[in-house]
Amino acid sequence: xxxxxxxxxxxxxxxxxxxxxxxxxxxxxxxxxxxxxxxxxxxxxxxxxxxxxxxxxxxxxxxxxxxxxxxxxxxxxxxxxxxxxxxxxxxxxxxxxxxxxxxxxxxxxxxxx
Amino acid sequence: xxxxxxxxxxxxxxxxxxxxxxxxxxxxxxxxxxxxxxxxxxxxxxxxxxxxxxxxxxxxxxxxxxxxxxxxxxxxxxxxxxxxxxxxxxxxxxxxxxxxxxxxxxx
Numbered sequence: 001x002x003x004x005x006x007x008x009x010x011x012x013x014x015x016x017x018x019x020x021x022x023x024x025x026x027x028x029x030x031x032x033x034x035x036x037x038x039x040x041x042x043x044x045x046x047x048x049x050x051x052x053x054x055x056x057x058x059x060x061x062x063x064x065x066x067x068x069x070x071x072x073x074x075x076x077x078x079x080x081x082x083x084x085x086x087x088x089x090x091x092x093x094x095x096x097x098x099x100x101x102x103x104x105x106x107x108x109x110x111x112x113x
Numbered sequence: 114x115x116x117x118x119x120x121x122x123x124x125x126x127x128x129x130x131x132x133x134x135x136x137x138x139x140x141x142x143x144x145x146x147x148x149x150x151x152x153x154x155x156x157x158x159x160x161x162x163x164x165x166x167x168x169x170x171x172x173x174x175x176x177x178x179x180x181x182x183x184x185x186x187x188x189x190x191x192x193x194x195x196x197x198x199x200x201x202x203x204x205x206x207x208x209x210x211x212x213x214x215x216x217x218x219x220x
Contacts, residue, residue, distance in 0.1 A: 099204050099209060100162045106156055
């Protein structure tokens with residue numbers, strides 16, 4: 001069974017950096033891009049970017065360019081999303097996803113002083 | 114970048130009604146379109162992929178159609194458990210943009 005299991009909730013101060021993990025199982029990690037999606041409270045889904053675990057190449061949405069870093073560790077079949085210079089508007093649930101078929105359970109990041 | 118729009122933004126219908134949601138891409142995306150259902154506090158659930166392929170386990174009252182720029186999601190007979198927000202997403206190339214969502218509730 002395909003599974004994407006994300007790390008737990010985080011509370012960060014403004015200006016800090018958060019790094020979320022997404023460990024996959026049930027399929028060959030390097031065969032599919034891993035995407036990350038943001039959902040702020042009461043808002044829609046926003047695509048942040050992706051990594052190709054095969055070669056580490058990334059594509060980022062313009063909105064997050066310069067603040068987001070997505071990586072993949074093929075030794076542990078784990079993808080990571082790091083978001084820096086956090087501000088209150090980054091308070092959201094973050095999902096990893098093997099688009100379109102399988103999503104992680106989501107990780108709540110709260111940014112508060 | 115290709116923009117995705119959805120209409121309506123919300124709708125209210127009676128149990129048993131046929132409901133149609135439209136998703137439009139600003140440029141052609143072939144059939145690289147997915148539909149998701151999201152209930153409050155839950156992970157988005159894939160309903161339809163490749164514009165018209167029903168995901169395994171999804172009730173047959175859900176169907177999708179379209180290609181190119183215009184797509185529809187149809188619920189043939191609305192049920193109380195279908196109350197949710199529905200999103201489309203293009204997945205042919207980056208950016209993998211979502212539509213803004215359509216909130217469906219029961220009248």
